[in-house]
Amino acid sequence: MNDNFEKARELRDLLNYREKENLCPLACFSSTAQRRHKEKFTGNEYRQAFSADSDRILNSLAFTRYIDKTQVFSLINNDHLTHRVIHVQLVSRIARTIGRYLGLNEDLIEAASLGHDIGHTPFGHDGERFLSKLTSEHGAGLFHHNIQSIRFLDGIEKNGQGWNLSLQTMDAIVCHNGEVHSKLIVPQKKRSFKDFDIMIKTMKEKKICDEMPMTMEGCVVRMADTISYIGRDLEDAIRLNLVKRQDMPDICKKLLGRTNGTIVFNLVTDLISNSQGQPFIGFSQKVSFALKELKAFNYKHIYKNPLIKKHLSSIEDIFYFLFEKYLTALEKGNDQSVIFTDFLNGMSEEYREKSSNPEIVRDYISGMTDSYFIRQAPDHLKPNSVENV
Numbered sequence: 103m104n105d106n107f108e109k110a111r112e113l114r115d116l117l118n119y120r121e122k123e124n125l126c127p128l129a130c131f132s133s134t135a136q137r138r139h140k141e142k143f144t145g146n147e148y149r150q151a152f153s154a155d156s157d158r159i160l161n162s163l164a165f166t167r168y169i170d171k172t173q174v175f176s177l178i179n180n181d182h183l184t185h186r187v188i189h190v191q192l193v194s195r196i197a198r199t200i201g202r203y204l205g206l207n208e209d210l211i212e213a214a215s216l217g218h219d220i221g222h223t224p225f226g227h228d229g230e231r232f233l234s235k236l237t238s239e240h241g242a243g244l245f246h247h248n249i250q251s252i253r254f255l256d257g258i259e260k261n262g263q264g265w266n267l268s269l270q271t272m273d274a275i276v277c278h279n280g281e282v283h284s285k286l287i288v289p290q291k292k293r294s295f296k297d298f299d300i301m302i303k304t305m306k307e308k309k310i311c312d313e314m315p316m317t318m319e320g321c322v323v324r325m326a327d328t329i330s331y332i333g334r335d336l337e338d339a340i341r342l343n344l345v346k347r348q349d350m351p352d353i354c355k356k357l358l359g360r361t362n363g364t365i366v367f368n369l370v371t372d373l374i375s376n377s378q379g380q381p382f383i384g385f386s387q388k389v390s391f392a393l394k395e396l397k398a399f400n401y402k403h404i405y406k407n408p409l410i411k412k413h414l415s416s417i418e419d420i421f422y423f424l425f426e427k428y429l430t431a432l433e434k435g436n437d438q439s440v441i442f443t444d445f446l447n448g449m450s451e452e453y454r455e456k457s458s459n460p461e462i463v464r465d466y467i468s469g470m471t472d473s474y475f476i477r478q479a480p481d482h483l484k485p486n487s488v489e490n491v
Contacts, residue, residue, distance in 0.1 A: 109148075110147055110148040111148075113148035114147070114148050117132070118131070118132060118133050118150065121133075121207070124205070125205050125207060126204065126205030126206065128206075128318050128381060129205060129206045129207050129318065129319070130207050130317040130318065131207065132150035132151050132152050132153070132207065132209065132210075133150075134270075135151030135152060135155075135268040135269070135270060135271075136269040136270070136294075136295065137151075137266050137267070137268055137269070138256075138266060138269070138295055139266050141266065150209060151268050152207060152209035152210040152212075152268060152270070152271060153209040153213075155209075155210075155213035155265075155268055155271045156212045156213040158255075158267060159213060159216045159217040159220070159265070159267070160216060162220070162254070162255065162265065163259060164221075164254045164255070164258075164259060164469060165216065165217075165220065167469065167470075167471050168185075168186045168187035168190060168220075169185065169186075169187045169471075170185070170471035170472050170473050170474075171185060171187070171219075171222055171224060171226070171471060171472060172185070172186065172225045172226040172229070172472055173185055173188070173189050173226060173331070173335075174226060174338065175338060175342065175410060176226065176228075176413070176414065176472060177413040177414070177486075177487050178342070178410075178413070178487065179487050180341070180342070182338075182341060183338050183341070183342075184331075184334050184335070184338055186219055186222060186226075189219065189330060189331060189334070190215060190218065190219055191216075192330040192331075192334065193215040193218065193323065193326050193327050193330045194211070194212050194215035196326040196329050196330050196366065196370060197212075197214075197215050197322050197323045197326035198211050198212060198215075200322050200325070200326060200370060200373060200377075200383075201319060203374045203378070204318070204322070204374065204377055204378060204383075206318050206319050206322060207319050210270055210271060210274065210317065210320075211319045211322055213271045213274075214271055214274030214275050214278070214319065214320060214323045215326065217251060217255060217267075217275045218248070218251060218274070218275045218278045218323060218327065219247065219251065220250075220251040220254050221246075221247040221248065221249065221250025221251035221252070221253065221254055221468060222468075223247065223250075223467065223470075224467075224470045224471060224472045224474075224475040225414065225417050225472060225475070227405075228411075228414050228417065228418075229417065230245060230247050232417065232421040232422075233245045233421060233425075233464065233467060233468060234246075236421060236422065236464075237460060237461075237464050240425075240429070240460035240463075241460060242460035242464055243306045243307065244306065244307070244308070244309060245464065245468070246305065246306070246311050247468075248275065248276050248277070248311060249302060249305055249311070250464075250465075250468050251276065252275060252276050252302065253465065254465075255267055255272070255275075256272060258449075258453065258465055258469075261448050262449045262450030262452060262453030263450060269293065269295055269298060270316065270317055270319070270320070272298065273293060273315055273316050273317065274315050274317060274320030274323050274324075276301075276302065276305070276311075276313070277313050277314060277315040277316075277320055278315075278320075278323055278324045278327050279311065279312055279324060280324070280327030280330075283328075283390075283393070284324075284384075285387070285390040286382045286383065286384020286385065287321040287324060287325065287382060287383050287384065288314065288321075288381065288382045289314065289315055289316055289317055289318050289320065289321055289381075289382075290313075290314045290315070290316050291316065292316055293316045301313055318381075318383065321382070321383040322383055324383075325383055328393070328397070329365075329366055329369045329370060330366075332369075332393070332396055332397060332400065333358075333361070333362030333363075333365035333366055334362050335400055335404055336350075336362065336365075336396075336400060336404070337361070337362045339400075339403070339407075344403065344404060344407055344409060344410070345403045345404065347360055347361075349399075349403070350396070351392075351395045351399055353391070353392050353395055354392050354395055354396040354399065357388060357389055358389070358392050358393065358396060365396075368389070369385070369389065369393065372385050372389040373385055413485065415485070416483050419483050420475065420479040420483050421467070423480065423483060424467060424475075424478055424479070425463055425467065427439075428462075428463045428466060428467070429459055429460060429463050432459040432462060432463065440478065441462070441463065441466050444466075445465075445466045445469075446462070
């Protein structure tokens, strides 16, 4: 046992030494990872902190549910459309590529990438909007999926115990925002857990959360979020005949390319070229402008397209129905309700004591997969899938 202890410690020390030798000075080193609750060295733990974070996220129940969560397109019978589980893997691959060339910590990048959308509701941003309206009306504040990601990983998983992830990983998760366009991002000052908790509390009161990460790695993940979806969503829309490739803005075709592969390559290449040796992560002026134009094109022709919204007409009704149903079950103590049998049973007393009934309902619904959500709806509200748009 003592030999194993020494070997594990030697392996971890070797990895920490390699980081100091190979990573750039602006990187976040694994030896600086902070956890809210101190963990005892077990004697066979050779993984570094952020590597362990990745494993914990991968083994979370919430990560498993990624496989049936909408990215953009829902209720469409097409097996080649992107789902949330593909998106987070794309973010991880793209972000790690950028991090490798910039000499940053790939383990931290991977952990944040894999966990950044854990808190997403069923039916994507539309579901997030519906749930936010309900939580606001019932005194539970606005709903933000990035904050909910932290709530799952830090306070709901493991029956309310949480995974005790590092501060740097959770900071990168909660500060991601792929919807906001940024030419460059500068990491903010180092935060303590006290600073982090205050930031979360402040974010809950905002309609738009746009806090900046404390690490370069968090900045990379934030940029990679946009890079991973912008061309991929375009390809999905072309596959569904929502847009045509030739309709793309000319400047986007010229500077970024016409396919997802070339768009990703050109954005990543430009980002690396402009960020090497710099205390920020950013694009060149011309590529940033082209990306902004492509994002505007996507919003107009894809994300706001009424052809894909019409299939969601009954989804909001289901959100309202289920929220009221579960809230009533909690208020009446109906322990036969699925919110007890499928969610609360086995949950820690601390979770129940600290969570209001609307917050418990929010946590339960936001964690649902698309199909589970639909199964809970009464027959008259269940939508039909369609072959195409």
